[in-house]
Amino acid sequence: MVHKGTASRVMAGSRSLLCPARLSLRLLVVYGLIFITITFSFGFKMHMKQYLPVALSVLPALASPTPASQGTATQTTDDDFKVYTISAENITAKFIPYGARLTSLLVPDRSGNLQDVVVGYDDPKEYLHDTETNHTFFGAVVGRYANRIKNGTFEIGTKEYHIPENENGGIDTLHGGTVGYDQRNWTVTASSKSTVTFSLLDSGFEDFPGDVITHATFSVDADRSPENPNGLPRLTTKLVSLALTEKTPIMLANHIYWNLNAFKEETILNDTFLQLPLSQRYVATDGILIPNGTISDVAQSNHGVMDFTSGKLVGQDLQYSEGVCGTGCIGYDNCFIVDRPPAVAAPDSMASVVKMNSSTTGIALEVMTNQQALQIYACNGQNGTIPVKESQVKRNDGGAKYVNKHGCLVIETEGWIDGINNPQWGQLPYQEFSPESEPAVNWATYTFSTIP
Numbered sequence: 134m135v136h137k138g139t140a141s142r143v144m145a146g147s148r149s150l151l152c153p154a155r156l157s158l159r160l161l162v163v164y165g166l167i168f169i170t171i172t173f174s175f176g177f178k179m180h181m182k183q184y185l186p187v188a189l190s191v192l193p194a195l196a197s198p199t200p201a202s203q204g205t206a207t208q209t210t211d212d213d214f215k216v217y218t219i220s221a222e223n224i225t226a227k228f229i230p231y232g233a234r235l236t237s238l239l240v241p242d243r244s245g246n247l248q249d250v251v252v253g254y255d256d257p258k259e260y261l262h263d264t265e266t267n268h269t270f271f272g273a274v275v276g277r278y279a280n281r282i283k284n285g286t287f288e289i290g291t292k293e294y295h296i297p298e299n300e301n302g303g304i305d306t307l308h309g310g311t312v313g314y315d316q317r318n319w320t321v322t323a324s325s326k327s328t329v330t331f332s333l334l335d336s337g338f339e340d341f342p343g344d345v346i347t348h349a350t351f352s353v354d355a356d357r358s359p360e361n362p363n364g365l366p367r368l369t370t371k372l373v374s375l376a377l378t379e380k381t382p383i384m385l386a387n388h389i390y391w392n393l394n395a396f397k398e399e400t401i402l403n404d405t406f407l408q409l410p411l412s413q414r415y416v417a418t419d420g421i422l423i424p425n426g427t428i429s430d431v432a433q434s435n436h437g438v439m440d441f442t443s444g445k446l447v448g449q450d451l452q453y454s455e456g457v458c459g460t461g462c463i464g465y466d467n468c469f470i471v472d473r474p475p476a477v478a479a480p481d482s483m484a485s486v487v488k489m490n491s492s493t494t495g496i497a498l499e500v501m502t503n504q505q506a507l508q509i510y511a512c513n514g515q516n517g518t519i520p521v522k523e524s525q526v527k528r529n530d531g532g533a534k535y536v537n538k539h540g541c542l543v544i545e546t547e548g549w550i551d552g553i554n555n556p557q558w559g560q561l562p563y564q565e566f567s568p569e570s571e572p573a574v575n576w577a578t579y580t581f582s583t584i585p
């Protein structure tokens with residue numbers, strides 16, 4: 134099950150963190166085997182409750198840095214930017230440990246030519262530079278708590294916590310604080326031809342309560358199954374986090390910037406159809422995108438600008454969006470609530486929440502998730518200063534050379550924004566976890582097809 138190459142890569146990736154090396158590495162490989170066997174052979178969901186907490190709880194002991202290596206845990210190494218490529222029929226994805234980040238995703242367009250449908254950089258080291266400058270979070274896993282936290286404060290029980298405020302000049306927290314999971318160098322704990330698992334032990338980072346261990350498993354497949362009857366190319370992401378020592382907020386998300394026209398157009402406004410079939414409600418926000426407590430109906434929004442329930446071009450109603458994405462903003466940066474039909478679906482079941490397609494390339498994407506909401510960001514803040522990957526430009530005859538305003542769309546499957554500060558919404562069971570609770574599981578699938 135674990136290939137020879139896999140084992141040696143596991144060893145190379147984790148050597149600096151593990152001690153004593155031989156014993157820990159053997160255990161780690163065994164652990165990886167158990168983890169993969171459980172999640173992929175028997176089905177993740179069915180067995181998760183029984184197996185996962187046990188399996189997960191073994192890892193911290195394996196991954197804890199020893200006192201000797203602790204001081205050097207943040208040093209620069211090439212391993213952090215090593216590219217892990219996974220592939221299956223008609224889908225190839227590349228990742229790096231820095232931010233457990235998706236850097237490229239190739240799928241065929243309607244003519245059968247491969248297109249890269251995610252935004253990023255060809256040179257992995259550019260992601261570090263990006264963090265220091267534009268800080269786009271391109272392709273990363275964000276956490277410990279994705280999206281915004283009002284005032285950087287929250288309560289667990291009667292205790293108030295205060296975490297670093299890294300946005301708007303220090304009045305709120307975005308994506309986990311000053312050094313979020315996007316800047317962490319995750320350890321590769323398992324990999325194969327079609328899967329890679331990144332693990333991160335968060336030992337009270339950014340003043341969040343207690344320790345949390347996360348395994349981010351990415352896999353690709355094109356297997357025929359009841360959920361994928363046509364054997365379409367598909368990316369699956371499972372972000373599994375366990376609170377180890379204290380009750381804490383946990384809300385991870387993928388921060389992938391999509392562009393289904395692969396930059397053959399200057400923006401995505403005129404060629405990209407977007408449907409959010411289960412999102413009849415969204416979380417209203419103030420001028421700096423902090424929830425103001427009101428839950429709004431998309432049908433009541435100005436000219437239905439927020440209504441994607443039956444699908445429309447992303448740009449169709451853009452002109453009416455002023456104010457919905459913050460003061461002076463035109464575009465989208467909103468938390469769309471996912472309401473599963475109660476009669477047919479459990480509140481945390483996998484549901485189809487996004488359908489998107491590009492008339493330019495013919496590439497279509499369907500997103501399914503177990504999460505309670507979607508943050509949709511239409512790249513309102515991009516401004517044509519970051520160059521499009523050269524590898525993408527080379528595939529195009531014309532098109533965009535820079536990542537323009539509205540030149541992409543971020544889809545974050547996650548919980549309701551700042552649900553921890555709005556207990557009246559009833560979202561705490563999905564956002565607070567403790568050593569006694571189940572793990573937090575953010576599960577999503579991205580399935581690709583083409584339209585005529």
Ligand SMILES: *[C@@H]1O[C@H](CO)[C@@H](O)[C@H](O)[C@H]1NC(C)=O
Pocket residue numbers: 206207208209210211213231261312316317318
């Ligand atoms: C991750 O690695 C990069 C490069 O090796 C380094 O610059 C950065 O500080 C590391 N991140 C953290 C949070 O230690």
Ligand SMILES: *[C@@H]1O[C@H](CO)[C@@H](O)[C@H](O)[C@H]1NC(C)=O
Pocket residue numbers: 222223241242243244245246355364
């Ligand atoms: C892969 O994509 C090509 C080009 O679109 C298509 O002809 C082929 O049928 C696909 N393979 C499978 C197994 O679907």
Ligand SMILES: *[C@@H]1O[C@H](CO)[C@@H](O)[C@H](O)[C@H]1NC(C)=O
Pocket residue numbers: 265266267518519520
């Ligand atoms: C953003 O990235 C571009 C391209 O790398 C760079 O020219 C620009 O200086 C960056 N912005 C900031 C604020 O540094």
Ligand SMILES: *[C@@H]1O[C@H](CO)[C@@H](O)[C@H](O)[C@H]1NC(C)=O
Pocket residue numbers: 266267515516518
């Ligand atoms: C583009 O965005 C970057 C990063 O936010 C900013 O530093 C830069 O000044 C902007 N450039 C223009 C021309 O607006």
Ligand SMILES: *[C@@H]1O[C@H](CO)[C@@H](O)[C@H](O)[C@H]1NC(C)=O
Pocket residue numbers: 284285286295
């Ligand atoms: C905002 O955070 C500060 C600590 O920085 C805290 O003293 C204050 O009570 C918080 N305000 C609210 C409204 O939560």
Ligand SMILES: *[C@@H]1O[C@H](CO)[C@@H](O)[C@H](O)[C@H]1NC(C)=O
Pocket residue numbers: 399400402403
């Ligand atoms: C999109 O269409 C509108 C109106 O049809 C047009 O004004 C605009 O220039 C187009 N934008 C792009 C990027 O093609």
Ligand SMILES: *[C@@H]1O[C@H](CO)[C@@H](O)[C@H](O)[C@H]1NC(C)=O
Pocket residue numbers: 417418419425426427
């Ligand atoms: C929150 O913002 C929305 C949209 O701007 C507005 O309709 C609503 O009245 C606001 N709610 C509160 C409590 O201020």
Ligand SMILES: *[C@@H]1O[C@H](CO)[C@@H](O)[C@H](O)[C@H]1NC(C)=O
Pocket residue numbers: 406407408443444445488489490584585
């Ligand atoms: C593209 O997606 C939209 C929204 O889901 C859908 O209405 C439309 O039919 C799709 N286009 C094609 C050609 O399938």
